[in-house]
Amino acid sequence: MLDKIKQGLKKFVEIVSTKTITEKKVEDALWELKLQLISSDVSVIVADKISEEVKKSLVGAKIGLLEDVKEIIKKSLRKAIEDVLQVNITSKIDLIDEIKNKKNKPYIIALVGVNGVGKTLTAAKIAYLLKNKGLNCILAASDTFRAGSIExxxxxxxxxxxxVIKQGYGSDAAAVAYDAVNYARARNIDAVIIDTAGRVQTDKNLMEEVKKIVRVVEPDLKIFIGDALTGNDMLRQAEEFNxxxxxxxxxxxxxxxxxxxxxALSISxxxxxxxxxxxxxxxxxxxxxxxxxxxIEILMPN
Ligand SMILES: Nc1nc2c(ncn2[C@@H]2O[C@H](COP(=O)(O)OP(=O)(O)OP(=O)(O)O)[C@@H](O)[C@H]2O)c(=O)[nH]1
Ligand SMILES: [Mg+2]
Incomplete structure (x- = not known):
């Protein structure tokens, strides 16, 4: 996985490190890198940001005779990538800690996203994770829209x-979530995981439905589920849900x-x-x- 970006980074390191670092040379190599990043589904804003940061740190860098040019370039790439992955992100969320520390049970997790991205399987994966950590949870079948979703x-x-807390198809998704929360509250259950209906991006009704779930049960955590394979499309969805x-x-x-x-590089x-x-x-x-x-370890060339 991630091979394509990795190759772009590797090529960049190789081109730049075989020459003395001048603005022109860095710029040419950065142009190549940017194209590679964009064709690897990195969003244009992020590719620009990475290129700029690398340029700033490399152009005019005084490199001592004994220093390894390759290492310096790699360091600069690594820093630029770290920055885009962590920009404005102050809080790392430790899900298990959050659930354990919540005073009024249950901790409520809502999973949202478009069709087929993996919401339902991810709901099950989270339930599995929580069980393994000694926490109990229930699932809310709030996808009352797609045939077969409840089963x-x-x-x-x-x-x-x-x-699973469920009602029938066509019933109010927010009411199902509300039932699940009440059920969990009455039984001191640690967490409720809400599976919601997929939607095509433009579907206003379904977006309203998720908003209603959010209004009614006020989840502690609203998680956007995105399919990594859909690249820039996924980024647009993430923006819309956000x-x-x-x-x-x-x-x-x-x-x-x-x-x-x-x-992965662009979504944060x-x-x-x-x-x-x-x-x-x-x-x-x-x-x-x-x-x-x-x-970053996986991405960076050796
Ligand atoms: N390989 C792989 N497949 C996955 C992953 N997550 C989900 N899938 C598959 O993606 C398909 C869709 O998953 P669902 O969980 O049904 O997706 P959904 O978002 O609930 O879909 P809708 O309910 O139709 O909106 C299934 O075949 C899953 O097995 C993953 O991390 N890796
Ligand atoms: Mg589903």
């Missing part, structure tokens, strides 16, 4: 031995199949919210905490 969630819930709901963070799914990697910058987890497969255990340093 799909129930199947996961059966596998995990977690309760504008409508003020999301608290994102989970990127299908990162296991993502050879480009640009979406675009939303100014952290990536909480990444989905790396179809199993319940395939949810990893997103670690900026580890991500």
């Amino acid at each position: 799909q969630l129930e199947k996961h819930a059966n596998n995990l031995n977690v309760k 504008n409508s709901l003020r999301i608290d963070g994102s989970i990127l799914t299908k990162v296991d199949a993502d050879v480009k990697g640009g979406a 910058y675009v939303t100014k919210k952290p990536i909480l987890f990444i989905g790396v497969g179809g199993g319940y255990q395939d949810l990893e905490e997103f670690d900026v340093n580890k991500f």
Whole structure:
């Protein structure tokens, strides 16, 4: 995964480090790098930002005779990437701690996003994670829209031995979430995970439906679920959900199949919210905490 960006970075390091660093040379190489980043689904704003930062730190840099030019260039790239991944992000969210520390149970998590991005599977993955951490949770079947969605969630819930609160298709999604919260409150359950209906980006009704869920149950955490494979499209969705709901963070799914990697690099910058987890497969255990340093480690050329 992430091979494409990695190659762009590698090429940049190689081009620049074979020559003395002059503004013109850095600029030419940066142009190449920017194109590579953009074709790897990094958003144009982010690609610009990375190029600018690298340029600032490299042009005019006085490099001692014994210093390794390659290392200096890598350091400058690493810093620029770190900056875009962490810009304006002050709070790292530790989900397990947050749930444990919440005074009035339950802790309420709402998962939102467009069709087919992995909301339902991610709801199940989170339930699995919480169970493994000794926390109990229930699932709210607030996708009352798509045929088969309730049975799909129930199947996961059966596998995990977690309760689902549901009504019928066509019923009010916010009412289902509300029921689930009440159920959990009455039984001292740690967390409620709300699975919501997918929507096509332009669907105003479904967006209103999620907003209503948010109004009614006031989730502690509103997580945007984005499919890493859909690149810049996913970034537009993230912006739209963020504008409508003020999301608290994102989970990127299908990162296991993502050879480009640009979406992960851009989403925090675009939303100014952290990536909480990444989905790396179809199993319940395939949810990893997103670690900026580890991500950079994977990206950086040797
Ligand atoms: N490889 C891989 N597949 C994933 C991942 N997350 C989800 N999927 C797959 O993506 C498909 C869609 O997942 P769902 O959980 O049904 O997506 P959804 O957002 O609930 O879809 P709708 O309910 O139709 O809006 C399924 O086939 C999942 O197995 C992931 O991290 N990696
Ligand atoms: Mg679903």
